[in-house]
Amino acid sequence: MRNELLHVFRNTPFGRETLMHSVYFCKETGTSLRVYIPKFRQFLMYFEHEVVTVDLDRAFLRDPGTAKEHAEAIIREGGLTPYFIEPKGFTASTLPDLPVDYRYMTCPRTISNLSTKIGLGYIGPRVRNIIRNASFPVFIPTSVYKEWKSVVVFFGGSQNAIKALRYGIEISTVSGFPLLLFTQGEGKHRSYYEEGIQKAGLLDSLKTLNYKWLFFEKGDFRINLYEVPHNSLVVVGAYGHGAVREVLFGSKMEEIQTVLPNSMLIVGPNCAPVLG
């Protein structure tokens, strides 16, 4: 896996904000930025068990003459070196394949539908499909550029939450930003969650980071979310419980993305836990 973040550039003011987010993320996490400027309205991502077609809205193909120039200017201004991806494989002559061995990928809330759907509570179907299948976490930034100064990991004790925690610890370590854990107790004692963290071998790493735990035994989850700092990066696992359970009992990630306006790093079920 390459220590790189994949960004699909949209040559619009909205796309500029997203790219600025990616630049900031890369600077803080020590990741190299790889930008793809689409030339076709679709591209494919071949994951291990599924191929995801990403249908881009027209804005991604707008004004290709200035796209590279704009992207380069934003990246250089952020202090990074611009690297662009030229797809090598083509499933069909107008259907390029993008590599999938990245460490992170940036997606706005929707890359496949109208860019007007960028409000809270909506994540487009293609973005969801990428989150479900990708071996990397997906970074969903806020629609307007805002720097984050702390990392909040939502920890519910599941395997996916452990993965999210690993990423949270990694980002906090590299960036130097404080780490916060957010847990909604749901009838279980704090020691239950601590045991899970210890079993995963993460307790020592957490202690060295001097983390803070926002542990809520009572109260409404949505109301407790107010305690999440406005300028934090939210790291959360998703789709870890299977489709049936999510339909029946709902998903924490969905509640979070409906309420919190923060930038989010979503760790999907197939996300590789390889770090370092």
Add this chain to the structure above:
Amino acid sequence: MRFSIHNLNERLQLILIGAVVGVGGGLASVALNRSLEWGAEFLHPYRHHWYSFLLPACGAALSTLFLFHVARDVGGHGVPEVIYSVTRRGGLLRLRSSFSRLVSCCLTIASGGSAGPESPVVISGASVASNIASFFRLRDRQRVVLVGGGAAAAIASIFNAPVAGIAFSLEAILGEWTPTNLITIGVASAVGTEVSRLLQGNQIPFEGEPFIISDMDLVGCLGLAVFTCFASVFLVRLLRYVREVSSKTISIFWIRAACGGLLVGLIGLLLPSVMGEGYGAIRNCIGYTYGPGLVLAGLVVVGKIVATCLTIGTGGMGGLFAPCLVIGSFTGLFYQRLLVHLAPGIHWAGEPYFALLGMAGVISSVLQAPMTGIFLITEITGGYQVLVSVVLVSVISVTLSHIFEPFSVYHQELVAHGELLRPRTDRRVLSELRITELLEHNYHVVHPEMRLREFVELLKRNEYHFFPVVDSKTGKYLGLIHFDDIRSYLFDTNLYDSLLVEELMDPTVPTVSLDDELPEVLEIFEQGHDSTLPVVHDGRLLGLISKATILDHYRRELIVEEEV
């Protein structure tokens, strides 16, 4: 369910899932057949009006609009996509491909476009198979075999020809005949055929009368092979030309397809036999019911080739199987009438005999797949008595056409992009390896400001032969020192304090990037006569890569393939 499947022996797993894939492929082809019948019936009353020549244009435009805007798929008949997926992507295909081209192809053919339903049904069956394999979390190699099974089931069920389905899948899609492939694909093909027979009846599509074949007919076959070769080369080249010219001249895809359809409609006013998939015209050839003479039969051959290229080359959806059969049958008919005209004293076998051989010759040459042509024709005509002649025409026609067009119509697009990787070729084996797997770290990094004295001390302490030079401040890779290249300096102690590593290194050594593919890396090795190269990404050294390591991994990959 998943748990129990994975506990089974691998071959048994593939057989069971292959049967499910066969049902999927069979149902896809039955659905397409029924839709085509319904479409033809629905449009039948409109075909007698003066504006009927506009129907193919409307069909082609609707077909492309559906494909691009509703199904959000890409153009093309899909077989190259299946081959690409098999050779490069572990058989992964998109679910939308299981229906998108079926609907699109139905609109094209039912409206009168000159194309066949087979290629769209191949990608449909293959896509169903790929997604079933993904559902069961099968490995890439298993998924690839099942994709072959899906394609075989589709061809087998649409033609009621199980052996042709197997041959097509092994020859055109997978490119290799192995026992595991054969068993799984055989099961899928048989099940697909049975599904079709169950729902549509067991009919031989083009059954004809028995023939009396003389030695002179066998000699005559040789000449027919030349005719079928030229017909197929003309078809392939014209298709390529129309595709190139139309995409350059008309940028709006649905208008392009509509223009192609309009021209087909106009040709259809003069030569109605060229319209649609043309199965009716084939039955006329085989059943002695095609009345018009020698010249008109020749015109139909040319007309069908032009109409097919206009339909498919401008973006209309459909495959080449059926048009090849029509072109082949009329080529055979034309040739037989020409023989009768030139040598009236000889008792030639009837027109159906040469029509069958013509079909075999054209389809074998266009697909560069003689076994497919041979089995398809014998199965769809029930004409096993012509087997020897069919083999002769197919083999000679393929051999001759190979001189002019070395790759099948399905492979040309892949060859153009360098993506055709046939099994057991070096490129295919190397494509399975990643540069990250081959990185070596048995080196010592040095910095440009290091003096030769310190470097000599370093040499004494380790046995490395390569020393990458990296900037101590920026961490950027600068060049490489190979022990053999600096040997002469090592014995001149006067230089120890005056010479820096910066002056010893070779900054011109070619570098390899993570994005490079191994065949490209081997070319770099060959050009520079190097044995080891630095792997540099974003200006940073990731490791070294050597010819010896590539060879070692290549050998291991070969062993894995053999075991599989």
